[in-house]
Amino acid sequence: MTNPAMNDYKSRALTEADAPAATDLVNTCYIAETGAPVVTKEEVLGEWRTPGFHLATDSLGVLTPDDRLIGMLEMWNLGEPPVRPLLFARVHPDYCSQGIGSSMIEWAEDWSQTAVENAPDGARVTLRSSTNVVNEAAAQLLANSNFSVVRHFYRMVVELDAPPPEPVWPEGLMVETFVDTEANHRTMYAVMEEAFADHWGHLPITFDKWMHWTETDPQYDPSLWFWVRNGDEIAAGELCRFKMTEDPGLGWIDDLAVRRPYRKRGLGQALLLHAFGELYRRGQRKVGLGVDASSLTGATRLYEKVGMEVVRQIVLYEKELRPGAELSTQTIDD
Template structure:
């Protein structure tokens, strides 16, 4: 502003390798909306995201992405004016845990192991990496780079809460994980499931549901009145159906847009596994 006050900010994230989907994030002080600041931010962000092209294989498709906040009509109009197209809708799903949830029924041979920080971090990352290969938009990155980002996210950005991380083991193999937090970012009364994943070999056996119900009960004991998570509304792995079976319902929706700046071979997962 003329007096030096910050009235907005914009970021472009290209941490993955290759950065085929630069992530654009921006906010404008509501008192300064309608003055073209958001338009200028988006134009700058797109120009900045093009710098990622030199780090992407020549044959790969590149498409920056941006998301709206729930019900943000103005942002949607802005994205569409720049040529972005809607590619996905994401839900927040929530369940009340005022009463004890149904007890978890574990598949035969599965036991829970407490998470030990930081010595279990790499094994957890391997499980997350395997479980999320089948999710829409997943792009494989070099293992060491992905591990470094996972370590940063769970030690510096949002430190892991070991008492809320649940590891499902089949012998010495990690079959699935539920990585939770006592509180959601925007609601101190809501526990949050950051990551829920089951490796392919152990799917269709009820493990995902058992992990979810166990997480509900644990977060309730930690003081949560409700539990939420975020999910792709068109999940390729049927996650929304699992969450509905656990009693969760969508209560908020955001939209994901992308703009193709270079056509080519799509590196991200687009279809459900055969």
């Protein structure tokens, strides 16, 4: 890193021994933004052990002379094909405005040149990062580095003051609780990949990565996974968790996916109400999820219809590294 301000600090790749310090750093940054910690050491290690991610080459830590971790950067490029590196960086609030963030972006752009070289011929390659809309300093830093806003995402939450309405299932369709077997995981993965191919910006991920994230998630509970069956065919799936690290009183819907042939029949609403009801029976009085604010499938309108409201906004930034053909989903046919 060439920024003279970095002469006061040390930098190196992160190691698993840094997990406690990295967890503290991430949580300190989020507490400054939202008032609550968001991650545990076990979750950090689970992410770092994702197939295809290598701490030795894909991370950077910035430390004070006495070895206190004050900045960290992770570079992710796990989509298939790998044409969209994602920059995840955090700087301790006490060390902002000292050139650390801009130096990490410089490092990330150097790292991303390998992604450009490895991308398919003729494919557009972009570097992305995201920030909470309240983090004006991060927004300015990205803008100064020639990133542009490309999308907004919402966190939406519903308050459950009473048991939610019972879902009404389309004729012939039946909801089932997921049974934890490898064959069922492969089926659920296929349903999710097929449905989310209609999600803006989607690039496929491999089954081994998807399974790793499931197996290392301390909140994974197959009794909160559901799918909807039409005879021998799976029409839709829903992956929930009882609580969030950030808010143990918040139930969460990680993914809700309805395959194209079964859309516009009320199945998405039925699955939402089913999740609300199950989480309510288990004691939760709030349920949340994340959604593309301009969802290509109209998901935002559905969530509003069942009483969910926006409580947080995330801004996605992008910088083009190489022009070419866009390989991720941008639009869908009706």
